Amino acid sequence: MYSYTGRILRIDLSTSKISEENLNEKDAEKFIGGKGLGAHLLFDNIDPRVDPLSPENSLILCTGPLTGSLAPTSGRWCIVTKSPLTSLFLDSQIGGYFGAEIKKSGYDVIIVKGKADDPVYIAIQDDNVEIRDAVHLWGRNTTATEESLKDEGRVLSIGVAGENLVKYACINTDLFVHKGRGGNAGRGGAGAVMGSKNLKAIVIKGTQKIEFAHEEKFRKAVKKAQKIINENSFIPLRRKYGTPVWINPVNENQLLPTYNFLRGYFEKADNISGETMHDTIVVKNKTCFNCPISCGKWTRFDFNGKTYEFEGPEYESIALLGSNCGNETLEGVAYLSYLCDEYGLDTISAGNVVGFAVEAAQKKIIDQDIGFNDPVKQGELLRKIAYREGIGNDLAEGVNHFSEKRGGKDFAMQSKGMEFPGYDPRGAFGMALAYATSDRGACHQRVWTVRAEIEGNLQPRYSIKGRAEFVKENQDERACCFSLVLCDFAPFDVGMFVELLNTATGFEYTKETYMRTGERIWNLTKMFNVKNGITRKDETMPERIMKENLEKDEAHIGEERFEKMLDEYYELRGWDANGIPTKEKLKELNLVIT
Structure with a gap:
């Protein structure tokens, strides 16, 4: 198989059994990889009705045929599982470098099932796969976990929110310590699935090469794709300002979530815009594997007497933790986004939950001293959610479950259990x-x-x-x-995607x-x-x-x-x-x- 490794790694944490199998070539051609192949494997490996936090649920790390290749933006890969937030199918797309390392280690897919008796992490270096003790890592935030494991390879980990099974806990990769851009499997609570298995982290390092079916034609297709990116008029704006470039246009067109989706226009939007972010707190760009767009932003800012550095915030984080929570300063928004990364919380769901909680407090549904434009108290609420303390225990279930139990269903901004993004x-x-x-x-x-x-x-x-x-x-x-x-x-059309896929794999799409x-x-x-x-x-x-x-x-x-x-x-x-x-x-x- 070209552009695939042809191998699936299986790890059963209940039995500590590690095994390999061949990737079915017909399945690869029928479902391609990533989301499609992951969905097929999820159907094959679990009963769709399984409890998402039970050992029977599978956590599937799935690359695609172009992951880790010469193609521009090929650092992408995904995690597929059953969501504890929605009890539905979940695929969460991730950038950074971790996916390329999966391919370089000789695997297309890693399937983790079961539950370890005690906290563990998985270490993969090419064909050497080990399940190692992680008791010393349990309870640590993202930075501390990455710092402890960085010498062993690229790091994928959960924070305390994942350990405590917060239903919208995310999985982070290389957010703080490695060069290059990190990534998040942000939506739907994949971090809680990982936590339910007592799996704190996976570290990976590979040295193997990927072979392509028609290498010369593939290289020509790659150059063509690169030219499309270079000539696209919007890419320079995305490169300069990142995803927050959309804050002002979305606000001007009156669909920026404001005060828990009560309004679509935020008077202080320019304070938290991509332009203001670029001029005030951005230190440098961060880039995913083989990506010429380079939209990630490393920032440094002061908040409440302390200096912070991290990657972000993104548009969605600003929209949901900013205007949706009434926060008028970029530093306050960045602080909340930083906390989410450290705890391992999805910023989109977290911003919805905080905005919902403020409105619920205003309407006397809950007895909490919290308001809009108060990032300090909102940050404390995020901590309570991550550790499931007090009101945070119920809010850790998401706005849908909370509102069904405590009230506020009419202003719980979700569909099928997942909180709204920033539009x-x-x-x-x-x-x-x-x-x-x-x-x-x-x-x-x-x-x-x-x-x-x-x-x-x-x-x-x-x-x-x-x-x-x-x-x-x-x-x-x-x-x-x-x-x-x-x-x-x-910015590719279908024809460009097909050309890259066919020349890499030999398929005839x-x-x-x-x-x-x-x-x-x-x-x-x-x-x-x-x-x-x-x-x-x-x-x-x-x-x-x-x-x-x-x-x-x-x-x-x-x-x-x-x-x-x-x-x-x-x-x-x-x-x-x-x-x-x-x-x-x-x-x-x-x-x-x-």
Whole structure:
């Protein structure tokens, strides 16, 4: 097999058994790798109805055929598991260098199951794989863990939030100590799955090379891809300001989450914008493996009498921990994002939870002395969540579970259990459909309609026209991109992705079969969720989004328009009116699911 290693590593922490098996070449061609192959392996390795925090759940580290290759942005890979936050399918895409080391160690996939009796970490150096004692690491934050293990290779680890099974705990890679950019498996609580297995970290170092089917043609395709990046007009802005470049435009277009999604415009947005960040706290750029975009930012800032350094904050962190929590200073927002990285918390869910908690306190649902624009007290709440202390124990379950237990369901901003990202769907109606139909709960990465609705071909803006088709096509395309695995910031069309894939692997994809593969992957993850009871009733929006306006009267979706979008989407997908793939559709996609 070209551009694959052809090997899967299996580790059972309950028995300490370590084994290898060959990657099925037909599976690789059918599902590509990354998200697609991971979804296939998840279906094969667990009962979809399994408790996500039980030893029976699998944690699957999955690269793609382009991970670690010459292709631009090929540092990407993903973790696939069943989410403890949503009890649904979860894939979490990660950058940095760890994925390239998996491939260099001779593996396409690492599957971890079971539960160790005591805390452990896994050490991998090429063919040498060991399960080692990690009792001395348990209870440490991200920096301390990485510092202890950095000499053994690239480090993937959880913080105390993962140890304490916070439902939106993330997994971090090389955030603080290694050169180059780190990464997070941020959404959906993969860190809690890792913690449930008493697995503190994985360290990896490899020396093996990747072979390509048509190396000369692949190198030409790589040069072509590089040229596309170099000539793209938006890349210089992304390189200069990183993802926070979007704060001001999103705010000006009135869809920046503000005060727990009560508004879409934040008066102090420029204080926390990418431009202000660049001019005040950015020290240098950080770059993922083989990435010419270099959008990561290493920052240094003072807050409350202390100096901090870390990588970030990103747009999503600023939107959710900043405007959504009413925080008006960049230093306060950066401090909260830093805490999330140290504790191992998803900044998106954390910002939602804090914003929700402030509103819940204002409405006397909870008895807490906390308000908007108070990063010190908000930071203390994050600590309580990470350690599950007091009110933090319930908030560690996420806004959906908390609101079902304690109240506030109408302003719990989530879909299928996952908290909203940094775009209010009342300002971009396509995002309502994107959030509701995402296979892992509310997500902006499966499809991002914002730019197309603000300045592109999805016009008029406050309309549902064309949204269903746009969402469906982009979900299929992203499913393939996340299977290659390349970065969704790479400005490539389907033809470029196909050329890179074919010349690297020797496969013979066309644009049509590539998109059909994306559709196959999307239907596969949908069926995993159907096995967990997901139907149309779950693919919806909170009451605030359905019934309340943003600042403009036009910024109102309403149930009738939303349901019309959903009807059109299901019809385009070939699903029934309840949102379930038909037997005919599954057969058409060559999916056999019992």
